[in-house]
Amino acid sequence: MKPTEHTDIAIIGAGPSGAAAAAWLAGRGHQVRVFERGHFPRFSIGESLLPQCMPHLEACGLLEFVANAGYQHKNGAAFCRREEYTAIDFRHKFSDGPGTTWQVERADFDQRLIEGAMTLGARVDFGVTVTDFDADPQAPGLEVVNEQGEQSRIQARFVLDASGYGRVLARLEQLDRPSSLAPRAALFTHVEDHITATDHDRDKILIGIHPQHPSIWYWLIPFSNGRASVGVVGEPERIDAVAADDSARLQALLGQEPRFARVLENSRPVRDVQRLAGYSADIERLHGPGFAILGNAGEFLDPVFSSGVTIALDSALRAAPLVERQLQGENIDWATQFEIPLREGVATFRDYVDAWYDGSLQTIIFHQRQEVRLREMIASVLAGYAWDTTNPYVAASRRRLKSLAERCAMDQQPG
Known part of the structure; x- marks a missing residue:
C-alpha cells in the first residue's frame, strides 16, 4: 500500500456532475482530485441537453470549453402519435433564462468538460476504481486501485460522488432504495440518418409514441454531423416479445411508428444496438459525514424528458459552493441547504415522468x-x-x- 495521499476535495467520476464540481472548485483555488474508472472519450446516452444546462455550464466555467464545438442547435421538443404531430418551442416559455441549447454526442461533450476542469486546475486520474470509503466529517477516506493493481489511500477534506450509474457511495454506504418508477428498458444506437424529409426539424428532439402501446416511446436526436441517436423505451417483456434479439427488436419497433419509419427509411447504423435496463434508481439520502452525492449517482428517473444532465449539473452547482464554505469552517446543514432543494426539482421532473406514463x-x-x-x-x-x-x-x-x-x-x- 502506498502512503496516504491528501487533497482538499476528492471526486468520484468525471462525467458532467464531476467535471462541473471539479471546475468550480479548482477554479477557485482548491486542490481537487477526480478518480474515473473508465477512459475518455467514452460513449454515453443522455445526448439531448435542456436549456437550463447553459447557465450551469457558465457558472462553473465550462461553457467556453464547449461553446465552439459545433454541436447541433436545439430549441425544443417535437412529439408524434399516429398521424398527430406537435412541437413545444423552449424559446416560448414562462421562466427566465436561455431557451436554446445543444444536442451532443456525449463522448465529445464529456471529454471537453473534463478537459476544461483540468485546464482550471483539477487533477484527473483515469482507469482508477474506488474500492472502499470511510465516512468522516473532517477527513473522509477513499481506497482506490489502478489498472495495474496498485492500491492507494486518498484522504480528503470532503468527497463528492459523481459516479453516475456506478453509484459508488450508494453501494458502499448501503444507501440504495427502490425507485418509485416501474422498471423499463431502453434499446438504442447511433445511425447515419440521411434524413431528407422536409417536415423534420433537426433543431428539436423528436419523441414518438407507439401506435398501439402508448407506454412505449421513441427518441430521435439529430447531431450536427449527419448522425443521430435513435432509441426506444418500454416494458422489458413487451420489447422482448417483438423479436429474437435487441437489434431486430429496435428495427421492428421503429418500423411500427409511421413518422419514425418514414424519416429514418434511409438510415444506416454506425453502432451496435445497446440495451439499458433497470436504470431508474433512488437513494436514502444524498449526503453524510464528509460526503455528498451528485446527479445519477443518487437518483435517476427516466430518459423521456432528458433531465439527467440538467440534474447532474444542478446538483454540482448546489454542492460545490457548500463544500467551499464547509472547508472555510462554516457549519453546513446539507439536508436543508443541498438535499431538500435539489430533490424538489427532481420531484417536479418525476411528476412529469409519471404524467407521461399515465x-x-x-x-x-x-x-x-x-x-x-x-x-x-x-x-x-x-x-x-x-x-x-x-x-x-x-x-x-x-x-x-x-x-x-x-x-x-x-x-x-x-x-
Missing part, C-alpha cells in the same frame, strides 16, 4: 387548443426550469397536470 401529459401535449400561457409554463419545465417555483406547474405540478389533462380530455370529446 397518459395525462400526452393528452396535454397533443391538445390542439392549448392556452398560450399554460403552454409556456409546461415548456419551462420541459426546458429544465424545474426549480422555478413561480411557475404554477412547478409549485403544484402533480395537481395541476392532472386537472389540466382532465380539461383537455373533456374539450376533445365530440359534441
Whole structure:
C-alpha cells in the first residue's frame, strides 16, 4: 500500500456532475482530485441537453470549453402519435433564462468538460476504481486501485460522488432504495440518418409514441454531423416479445411508428444496438459525514424528458459552493441547504415522468387548443426550469397536470 495521499476535495467520476464540481472548485483555488474508472472519450446516452444546462455550464466555467464545438442547435421538443404531430418551442416559455441549447454526442461533450476542469486546475486520474470509503466529517477516506493493481489511500477534506450509474457511495454506504418508477428498458444506437424529409426539424428532439402501446416511446436526436441517436423505451417483456434479439427488436419497433419509419427509411447504423435496463434508481439520502452525492449517482428517473444532465449539473452547482464554505469552517446543514432543494426539482421532473406514463401529459401535449400561457409554463419545465417555483406547474405540478389533462380530455370529446 502506498502512503496516504491528501487533497482538499476528492471526486468520484468525471462525467458532467464531476467535471462541473471539479471546475468550480479548482477554479477557485482548491486542490481537487477526480478518480474515473473508465477512459475518455467514452460513449454515453443522455445526448439531448435542456436549456437550463447553459447557465450551469457558465457558472462553473465550462461553457467556453464547449461553446465552439459545433454541436447541433436545439430549441425544443417535437412529439408524434399516429398521424398527430406537435412541437413545444423552449424559446416560448414562462421562466427566465436561455431557451436554446445543444444536442451532443456525449463522448465529445464529456471529454471537453473534463478537459476544461483540468485546464482550471483539477487533477484527473483515469482507469482508477474506488474500492472502499470511510465516512468522516473532517477527513473522509477513499481506497482506490489502478489498472495495474496498485492500491492507494486518498484522504480528503470532503468527497463528492459523481459516479453516475456506478453509484459508488450508494453501494458502499448501503444507501440504495427502490425507485418509485416501474422498471423499463431502453434499446438504442447511433445511425447515419440521411434524413431528407422536409417536415423534420433537426433543431428539436423528436419523441414518438407507439401506435398501439402508448407506454412505449421513441427518441430521435439529430447531431450536427449527419448522425443521430435513435432509441426506444418500454416494458422489458413487451420489447422482448417483438423479436429474437435487441437489434431486430429496435428495427421492428421503429418500423411500427409511421413518422419514425418514414424519416429514418434511409438510415444506416454506425453502432451496435445497446440495451439499458433497470436504470431508474433512488437513494436514502444524498449526503453524510464528509460526503455528498451528485446527479445519477443518487437518483435517476427516466430518459423521456432528458433531465439527467440538467440534474447532474444542478446538483454540482448546489454542492460545490457548500463544500467551499464547509472547508472555510462554516457549519453546513446539507439536508436543508443541498438535499431538500435539489430533490424538489427532481420531484417536479418525476411528476412529469409519471404524467407521461399515465397518459395525462400526452393528452396535454397533443391538445390542439392549448392556452398560450399554460403552454409556456409546461415548456419551462420541459426546458429544465424545474426549480422555478413561480411557475404554477412547478409549485403544484402533480395537481395541476392532472386537472389540466382532465380539461383537455373533456374539450376533445365530440359534441
